[in-house]
Amino acid sequence: xxTIEERLRVEEFLFKEAxxxxxxxxxxxxxxxxxxxHYWVPAEAGQDPDDGRISILNDNRTRLATRIRQLNTGxxxxxxxxxRMCRIISNVEIETIAxxxxxVRSNVVLYEYRIQADKEMEVWPARVEHKLRMRDGEMKMFxxxxxxxxxxxxxxGLSFII
Amino acid sequence: xxxxSRPSEGIRFEELILDDRVHSTLYTDSEVFxxxxxxxxxxxxxxxxxxxxIPKAGDFVRRNVGRDPVxxxxxxxxxxxxxxxxxxxxxNIICQEERGNAKAFVCQYHGWAYDTKGGLVDVPYPxxxxxxxxxxxxxxxxxxxxxxxxxxxxxxxxxxxxGDHLGRATELIDxxxxxxxxxxxxxxxxxxxxxxxxxxxxLPENDTDGYHVNFVHPSFAQAIRSNYDEAVxxxxxxxxxxxxxxxxxxxxxxxxxxxSRPLEWFGCAEDRYPSYSKALREAYGQEKGDKxxxxxxxxxxxxxxxxxxxxNIVRFEPVAPGVCLHIHTPMYLEGVDxxxxxxxxxxxxxxxxxxxxxxxxxxxxxxRTQLAxxxxxxxxDLSRGAEREVTDDNGVxxxxxxxxxxxxxxxxxxxxVMQGPDQSSPTAAAAxx
Ligand code: FES
Ligand SMILES: [Fe+2]
Numbered sequence: 197x198x199t200i201e202e203r204l205r206v207e208e209f210l211f212k213e214a215x216x217x218x219x220x221x222x223x224x225x226x227x228x229x230x231x232x233x234h235y236w237v238p239a240e241a242g243q244d245p246d247d248g249r250i251s252i253l254n255d256n257r258t259r260l261a262t263r264i265r266q267l268n269t270g271x272x273x274x275x276x277x278x279x280r281m282c283r284i285i286s287n288v289e290i291e292t293i294a295x296x297x298x299x300v301r302s303n304v305v306l307y308e309y310r311i312q313a314d315k316e317m318e319v320w321p322a323r324v325e326h327k328l329r330m331r332d333g334e335m336k337m338f339x340x341x342x343x344x345x346x347x348x349x350x351x352x353g354l355s356f357i358i
Numbered sequence: 359x360x361x362x363s364r365p366s367e368g369i370r371f372e373e374l375i376l377d378d379r380v381h382s383t384l385y386t387d388s389e390v391f392x393x394x395x396x397x398x399x400x401x402x403x404x405x406x407x408x409x410x411x412i413p414k415a416g417d418f419v420r421r422n423v424g425r426d427p428v429x430x431x432x433x434x435x436x437x438x439x440x441x442x443x444x445x446x447x448x449x450n451i452i453c454q455e456e457r458g459n460a461k462a463f464v465c466q467y468h469g470w471a472y473d474t475k476g477g478l479v480d481v482p483y484p485x486x487x488x489x490x491x492x493x494x495x496x497x498x499x500x501x502x503x504x505x506x507x508x509x510x511x512x513x514x515x516x517x518x519x520x521g522d523h524l525g526r527a528t529e530l531i532d533x534x535x536x537x538x539x540x541x542x543x544x545x546x547x548x549x550x551x552x553x554x555x556x557x558x559x560x561l562p563e564n565d566t567d568g569y570h571v572n573f574v575h576p577s578f579a580q581a582i583r584s585n586y587d588e589a590v591x592x593x594x595x596x597x598x599x600x601x602x603x604x605x606x607x608x609x610x611x612x613x614x615x616x617x618s619r620p621l622e623w624f625g626c627a628e629d630r631y632p633s634y635s636k637a638l639r640e641a642y643g644q645e646k647g648d649k650x651x652x653x654x655x656x657x658x659x660x661x662x663x664x665x666x667x668x669x670n671i672v673r674f675e676p677v678a679p680g681v682c683l684h685i686h687t688p689m690y691l692e693g694v695d696x697x698x699x700x701x702x703x704x705x706x707x708x709x710x711x712x713x714x715x716x717x718x719x720x721x722x723x724x725x726r727t728q729l730a731x732x733x734x735x736x737x738x739d740l741s742r743g744a745e746r747e748v749t750d751d752n753g754v755x756x757x758x759x760x761x762x763x764x765x766x767x768x769x770x771x772x773x774x775v776m777q778g779p780d781q782s783s784p785t786a787a788a789a790x791x
Contacts, residue, residue: 239549249548251550254707266580274722312722312726313729349550350553350683353554
């Protein structure tokens with residue numbers, strides 16, 4: 197059981213993280229990630245990250261940094277101009293993993309207006325799992341797993357921060 | 359029997375495909391698309407799966423051949439059948455799971471049961487069934503054959519042999535499997551299904567287009583600075599890689615000439631995986647082992663739907679004139695340490711699929727191209743480098759990396775297939791009449 201105070205801090209983090217991603221503020225979003233970050237979009241329901249099956253995205257901190265560098269070049273065509281996005285977060289459940297560390301489940305619906313080729317609205321519903329850590333008075337994430345409902349495909353281009 | 363009234367009869371492919379250009383309606387027209395489903399995907403050979411995906415008796419995977427749903431299943435005799443996924447009774451899907459193992463396939467509508475060859479073995483309430491079991495099996499693709507474990511099939515009982523279709527391109531497949539010291543690859547890593555809103559032909563075209571790399575992938579080069587820039591991001595003179603037309607629509611970008619040290623194609627130094635290098639040299643001898651380590655895997659399209667994408671295997675799947683799927687899996691190697699396959703997996707996730715450093719950008723360019731071809735359309739140029747390409751001793755046409763040699767090869771074969779035997783060979787038409 198977490199306190200009301202803890203719940204507020206966790207939810208504040210989720211909203212901020214979502215806003216930075218929605219607005220494609222890549223470096224500010226990246227600053228929320230710890231050195232042991234695991235950013236993962238499995239390709240199959242029930243997938244284990246270590247079972248040798250391919251993922252849609254499977255970034256450790258180094259690869260995530262490369263991803264952000266690529267987006268920041270300004271010539272990542274798939275996000276020029278950036279998608280316009282809006283995510284709705286709900287059903288937030290919080291467990292304490294250790295002192296100051298939380299495992300957070302949420303349901304997210306991301307609306308993406310794709311404006312790089314044809315103008316289209318894409319909807320990305322997902323079950324999301326964060327692992328958060330309070331460090332030096334600030335909430336950070338060290339894991340974000342995004343279980344897309346349609347991970348088994350077909351999946352459209354997904355070059356923004358999910 | 360195949361229907362003789364070809365849907366392509368009304369389409370004048372000879373006017374839409376010239377040596378130096380193709381017309382955009384080939385990417386947008388629904389009659390062209392229907393004709394392709396018939397002439398290419400039903401009458402010709404199509405890549406289905408790799409035998410490592412279904413190693414045991416009863417193992418199956420679902421696939422599409424063009425738009426026709428099928429499943430490939432290994433029988434008790436070890437042979438692989440490719441079976442249309444449609445109940446012979448009232449047409450329900452027979453094989454519902456994407457992959458798995460089954461002793462029999464029982465239809466969930468009225469319970470007809472089939473064996474792993476598609477033969478009907480049981481009908482509930484048999485007194486009312488007056489048919490003949492042997493006439494009510496599932497439809498099987500007439501031809502199934504494989505090369506180095508790559509399983510191909512065709513609906514056409516009179517299709518020329520798989521060997522005829524692959525021709526010289528067997529060498530490309532050999533090169534892929536010889537990345538393994540035991541000559542075997544393993545496609546057990548699962549597939550990611552990436553949808554692009556463009557015509558399916560843009561996939562084989564773009565995957566062997568060496569001209570776009572500087573322009574579509576500068577963000578990759580800037581963010582990563584890998585061996586990729588040495589292979590492709592240089593001025594025209596110093597680019598040593600080649601675009602190749604292997605015949606029968608099989609095409610390649612050969613990056614090997616640009617590599618100067620072993621495992622450069624793998625983005626690492628040779629001493630990173632010493633037991634891998636050692637195993638290759640022991641298996642193939644010093645000279646050939648050195649060559650494999652230096653040259654790396656092929657980057658080649660096997661017409662119409664298989665891409666040997668270096669350490670990835672890709673299937674192309676047409677959905678509609680303006681929609682297709684690019685479906686990839688890591689090309690795992692047998693007989694190597696796990697860390698080599700781990701690297702292959704991570705590179706596969708990085709290069710291909712919806713979030714990839716490379717393909718996400720290719721896909722948006724393809725979707726913009728599809729938009730530009732809407733309406734009446736116009737001509738797309740294919741002439742680059744036609745004067746400077748040469749034919750080597752094996753009959754393979756070799757061009758500069760940035761030349762359209764590969765895409766001309768794709769379209770030359772496409773035109774021949776789409777025109778059919780009645781146009782390309784008058785004697786065959788006369789014999790048929
Ligand atoms: S449709 Fe399959 S048993 Fe009737
Ligand atoms: Fe590309």
